[in-house]
Amino acid sequence: MRHLSNRKGAALLMAPLLLFLAIAYAWPFLGVVKWSFTLPEPGIGQYRTLISDPLVQSVFIRTLRICVLVTISSVAAAYAIALVWVRGTPAQRMMAEFCILIPFWISVLTRAFGWVALLSNRGLINTWLQSIGFISEPLALVRNEFGVIVGMTHFLTPFAVFPLASAMRGLDDRVLLAARGLGASRTRTFWTIFVPMTASGIIGAALIVFVFALGFFVTPAILGGGRSVMVAELVYLRIFQSPDWGLGAAISVVLVVFVSALMALLFRYVRPRQLV
Structure with missing residues (x-):
C-alpha cells in the first residue's frame, strides 16, 4: 500500500511537467x-519527394557525413580533456574545468562569428601564415564543410566531456594497478583496460553529440556560407523562403x-545517471 502511495505521489509530481511537454x-x-x-495536397507525396529528390538526398548525406566527423572529433577531444580533468594534477584539473565551462558562457552566434574572424581569407590564421611566408594564397x-566541422566541434566538445568524466570516475583503480603489476605498460593498460572500461561513456558522448549535431542551424549557416546546407537549414529554407511547408514538415518529422x-539507443546501452 505504501509503495502504491509513493507511485501516486510521484505521478502527481510529474503531471505538470508532462502536461507542459x-x-x-x-x-x-x-x-x-x-x-x-496535407500540404500542398493530402497524401504521402512529400515523403516520396524525400526519397526521390536528389537535392534533399544530398543534404541528408552531407548532414550525416558532417555529424559523423564532428562526433569523432568532439569525442576524441573530450576524451583527452576528461582524462586530464579526472586524473590530472590539481592545476591541470583547474585548467580543464576552464576549458569545459568557459564555452558555456559564450553564445553560439558569438562563437560562430569568432571562427569566421579566425578562418576567413583575411582572418587571423591566413594573415599570419602569409606573413611568415608559409603560404602564398589564403587557405x-x-x-x-571544414569550417562547419571546426565550429560544431568547438561547440559540442564540452557536452561530450560529462558522460566521459562520469565513466572515468566510476573506474576501480585497483584494476589498473593489477594490470601494471602483471607487467602491462602504461600504453597497453590504457588501450586494453582503461578505454574498454569507459565504453559506456564513449557511447553516451557520441550519441549526445550526434543528436545535437543533427539539429544545428546557426553554425552551419554562418561558417558554411550557404555552401554546406544541413537538414535544419533546409527546413528553414523550405518553410520561410520557398515556401514549401509540406516538404519542410516531412523533413522535420523524419528528423x-x-x-x-x-535516444532510445542511448538509453538502451547507457543508464541516464551515467551521463552526468
Whole structure:
C-alpha cells in the first residue's frame, strides 16, 4: 500500500511537467505531422519527394557525413580533456574545468562569428601564415564543410566531456594497478583496460553529440556560407523562403523520428545517471 502511495505521489509530481511537454512539444509536433500529409495536397507525396529528390538526398548525406566527423572529433577531444580533468594534477584539473565551462558562457552566434574572424581569407590564421611566408594564397578554411566541422566541434566538445568524466570516475583503480603489476605498460593498460572500461561513456558522448549535431542551424549557416546546407537549414529554407511547408514538415518529422531512435539507443546501452 505504501509503495502504491509513493507511485501516486510521484505521478502527481510529474503531471505538470508532462502536461507542459504535451502542450509545448507534442501538440505542435502533431500539427507538423499533419502538414506533412496535407500540404500542398493530402497524401504521402512529400515523403516520396524525400526519397526521390536528389537535392534533399544530398543534404541528408552531407548532414550525416558532417555529424559523423564532428562526433569523432568532439569525442576524441573530450576524451583527452576528461582524462586530464579526472586524473590530472590539481592545476591541470583547474585548467580543464576552464576549458569545459568557459564555452558555456559564450553564445553560439558569438562563437560562430569568432571562427569566421579566425578562418576567413583575411582572418587571423591566413594573415599570419602569409606573413611568415608559409603560404602564398589564403587557405579555404571557411564557407565549406571544414569550417562547419571546426565550429560544431568547438561547440559540442564540452557536452561530450560529462558522460566521459562520469565513466572515468566510476573506474576501480585497483584494476589498473593489477594490470601494471602483471607487467602491462602504461600504453597497453590504457588501450586494453582503461578505454574498454569507459565504453559506456564513449557511447553516451557520441550519441549526445550526434543528436545535437543533427539539429544545428546557426553554425552551419554562418561558417558554411550557404555552401554546406544541413537538414535544419533546409527546413528553414523550405518553410520561410520557398515556401514549401509540406516538404519542410516531412523533413522535420523524419528528423524527429531519427533522433528519437537514437535516444532510445542511448538509453538502451547507457543508464541516464551515467551521463552526468
